[in-house]
Amino acid sequence: MTHSRWSDSEAPVGDDLELRVYTSRLLGADPSLVLHGGGNTSVKRDETTVTGRPERRLYVKGSGWDLATIERGGFSGMRLEPLLELATLEALDDVVMARELASMRLDSASPVPSVESILHAILPHRFVDHTHADAVVTLTNTVHGIDLVREVFGDDVAVLPYAMPGFDLARLAAQELPKMLGAQTIGLVLMNHGIFSFGDSARESYERMIALVTRAEDALRTRAPRGVPAAQSPGGGQQTPAGTRSGDRLARARLRSELSAAAGLPMVLVSRHDPVASAFARASDVATVSQHGPATPDHVIWTKPTPLLGRDVEAFGAAYRNYFEAGAQRARTEVTMLDVAPRVILDPELGMLTAGLTAHGAQAVAEIYRHTIDIIRDAEALGGYRSLSPEDQFDVEYWDLEQAKVRRAAAPREQAGRVVLVSGAASGIGRACASRFLAEGAAVVGLDLASGIGETFDSPAWLGLQCDLTDPHAVSSALDAAVFAFGGVDAVVLNAGIFPLTQPLSELPAAEWRRVMAVNLDAAVELLRELHPLLRLAPNGGQVLVIGSKNVAAPGPGAVAYSSSKAALTQVARVLALEWATDRIRVNIIHPDAVFDTGIWTAELLADRAEHYGMTVEQYKRRNLLGVEITSDDVARLCVAMAGPTFAKTTGAQVPIDGGNDRVI
Numbered sequence: 001m002t003h004s005r006w007s008d009s010e011a012p013v014g015d016d017l018e019l020r021v022y023t024s025r026l027l028g029a030d031p032s033l034v035l036h037g038g039g040n041t042s043v044k045r046d047e048t049t050v051t052g053r054p055e056r057r058l059y060v061k062g063s064g065w066d067l068a069t070i071e072r073g074g075f076s077g078m079r080l081e082p083l084l085e086l087a088t089l090e091a092l093d094d095v096v097m098a099r100e101l102a103s104m105r106l107d108s109a110s111p112v113p114s115v116e117s118i119l120h121a122i123l124p125h126r127f128v129d130h131t132h133a134d135a136v137v138t139l140t141n142t143v144h145g146i147d148l149v150r151e152v153f154g155d156d157v158a159v160l161p162y163a164m165p166g167f168d169l170a171r172l173a174a175q176e177l178p179k180m181l182g183a184q185t186i187g188l189v190l191m192n193h194g195i196f197s198f199g200d201s202a203r204e205s206y207e208r209m210i211a212l213v214t215r216a217e218d219a220l221r222t223r224a225p226r227g228v229p230a231a232q233s234p235g236g237g238q239q240t241p242a243g244t245r246s247g248d249r250l251a252r253a254r255l256r257s258e259l260s261a262a263a264g265l266p267m268v269l270v271s272r273h274d275p276v277a278s279a280f281a282r283a284s285d286v287a288t289v290s291q292h293g294p295a296t297p298d299h300v301i302w303t304k305p306t307p308l309l310g311r312d313v314e315a316f317g318a319a320y321r322n323y324f325e326a327g328a329q330r331a332r333t334e335v336t337m338l339d340v341a342p343r344v345i346l347d348p349e350l351g352m353l354t355a356g357l358t359a360h361g362a363q364a365v366a367e368i369y370r371h372t373i374d375i376i377r378d379a380e381a382l383g384g385y386r387s388l389s390p391e392d393q394f395d396v397e398y399w400d401l402e403q404a405k406v407r408r409a410a411a412p413r414e415q416a417g418r419v420v421l422v423s424g425a426a427s428g429i430g431r432a433c434a435s436r437f438l439a440e441g442a443a444v445v446g447l448d449l450a451s452g453i454g455e456t457f458d459s460p461a462w463l464g465l466q467c468d469l470t471d472p473h474a475v476s477s478a479l480d481a482a483v484f485a486f487g488g489v490d491a492v493v494l495n496a497g498i499f500p501l502t503q504p505l506s507e508l509p510a511a512e513w514r515r516v517m518a519v520n521l522d523a524a525v526e527l528l529r530e531l532h533p534l535l536r537l538a539p540n541g542g543q544v545l546v547i548g549s550k551n552v553a554a555p556g557p558g559a560v561a562y563s564s565s566k567a568a569l570t571q572v573a574r575v576l577a578l579e580w581a582t583d584r585i586r587v588n589i590i591h592p593d594a595v596f597d598t599g600i601w602t603a604e605l606l607a608d609r610a611e612h613y614g615m616t617v618e619q620y621k622r623r624n625l626l627g628v629e630i631t632s633d634d635v636a637r638l639c640v641a642m643a644g645p646t647f648a649k650t651t652g653a654q655v656p657i658d659g660g661n662d663r664v665i
Helices: 016-028 080-086 094-103 117-122 134-140 145-156 167-180 202-223 248-263 275-282 313-331 359-381 390-397 400-408 428-439 472-486 510-536 560-579 603-612 617-621 632-642
Strands: 040-048 054-061 075-079 127-131 157-160 187-190 194-199 268-271 343-347 351-356 419-423 443-448 462-466 491-494 542-547 585-592 654-657
Touching: 016 040, 016 054, 016 075, 016 127, 016 202, 040 117, 054 080, 054 117, 075 080, 080 094, 080 117, 094 117, 117 167, 127 202, 134 145, 134 187, 134 194, 134 202, 134 359, 145 157, 145 187, 145 202, 157 167, 167 187, 187 202, 194 202, 248 268, 248 343, 248 351, 248 472, 248 510, 268 359, 268 472, 275 343, 275 351, 275 359, 343 359, 351 359, 419 428, 419 472, 419 510, 428 443, 428 632, 443 472, 462 472, 472 510, 491 510, 510 542, 510 560, 510 585, 542 560, 542 632, 560 585, 585 632, 603 617, 632 654
Parallel strands: 157 187, 419 443, 419 491, 443 462, 491 542, 542 585, 585 654
Antiparallel strands: 040 054, 040 127, 054 075, 127 194, 187 194, 268 351, 343 351
16 A cells, blocks of 8 residues: 655755655556656746746646656756747647657756656646556546546546547646646546646655545545456466476477467566466466557557467567557657557466567556556456547557657667577676676576675666576576576587696595596586576577586696586587487587686685796786786687677587687687
8 A cells, every 4th residue: 555655864854856856766666556767757946047037837747757766857957938839739749749849958968858848837736746657547447437536636636538648638737727726636637647736845745645545545445346366277476486387498498489480489478476467367367458559658669568379479479569560650750669658468377478679668568558557457346447449549549659669779789689598697707797798688697605685786787596406406497587587598618617726636536536536527417407497498509608618628737627527618619510400409618718706716716826937917917928817808808709690500619718828829
């Protein structure tokens, strides 16, 4: 339930823009009010121009900022009077409006103002808050929504029928609100859209929003109490993220492969572990009720579910292609396939899933649609869910401003839509590889013995799992979790390994030999065997990148176990390059040398080895033909390159990264 998060001890004192930031973050912290950049807030301030003239100004949330994390710089300042003048026009093209709003910014470096800036300007209050509160949207999206809204809120709110966001909505508000707003009015409900609250202080506007939403929640609790989710089919319900049904891992990976083929590009497939969402996906009327439209116009593109009854993946691909083809025709320009339209998948066996070019996009849609499911269920209990008309949905989906977002968006990064597994990812080369693949747009699964592996990176595209690679059960569970999180595994970087103390074979205990082989060779072989079915399903083909060693070509004394394990692993990789080529899986080996920024090399050990060779530490680090230092990031860059299109036709290669070693050459 919604509640006030205001704290006298935490609220800033004095500056109204800082207070605006504070209460905006309070709104953004509640997902039942605001999800992933939705909603907006504003404050009106009296300021002085550079010539000393007083001027009324509006500071409104900038486009692209999330209320949960917004800062002072996330608000665009504009002169209020020109905004009010725009509201007097009879008509205004939205693209022209957006251009006018951008030109009105007091600071050209500030973000583009919200398309609802004119509406914020019209409302005669210092502070204005706007959210898409689940409870309010539920009331507005029912058969008798406008009657329900008036019954619940009475004269405390004004009510406007649905109008297209942008100038149409601003013009309607300019015409109707003067007749509606009274001394007792504390809010404004937009049908099929959301709710505004306003007040003379940041706290008053914020707490009015909380009070209004609470009233809507109370109304739902008495009129449409949540029932028990539909009975779960065998294997459903409270399953672990790893899945409990035989073949579940491959079923998800196969579905992702088919969806990617239908869409024409690799996609991340995020599974939702939620019994309510799973029951919704299995409901007998899901093909009908899921198609009634989004909860708000903000989510038209994001929440267009595809019920996969009979696994009709072509319907999914058609949804993607139709969106971009229609957008291109409407905008009369080429529209690039970008991650602006992740899709919801409702599968009767696998539950609710979301597919997109990035993990962030797919996960955001999953959260948005999970809220939409509750809104649909509650609205159905109130007499029937009714969203925007098909015509209104089309207008928003192919709105010039939405198409402009597509054209402005950056091209997908090289590894977008791909899933990469990195072993030994907590430090050194493994961590550097994970970081580089994340930076290139991939979703990354990192395996390591380190307990803090899950927190190594703060990214929705990161899944860090503590895993003992010598434990087959742990490996199998980790792969289940990887597929549940991202839909499959396209590439693996085999990096995990140990380097024992230097000692000659005559002094090497048999147990130490077996320990090194178990970690460096046997565990890698078992991981590859488990991964093979997933790599076969990888969009655009699977890849294996083995981190070998200079010791394979040029071993040194005292490292017999390590050198032998890496040589054996290299031979395994060469054989797999032969065996797996027909499965479109490339296998390549990278041989680093003298990578000293790893956990193996302590400062003391470096100093000891440098002294042994009569060198300084810096000289020892650069003792190669090119006289350069090799870092973990250098190895990671090579891995990313070999996983990219440049090496798309290369398999079975062994590439050194050692600065040049005369013994290897």
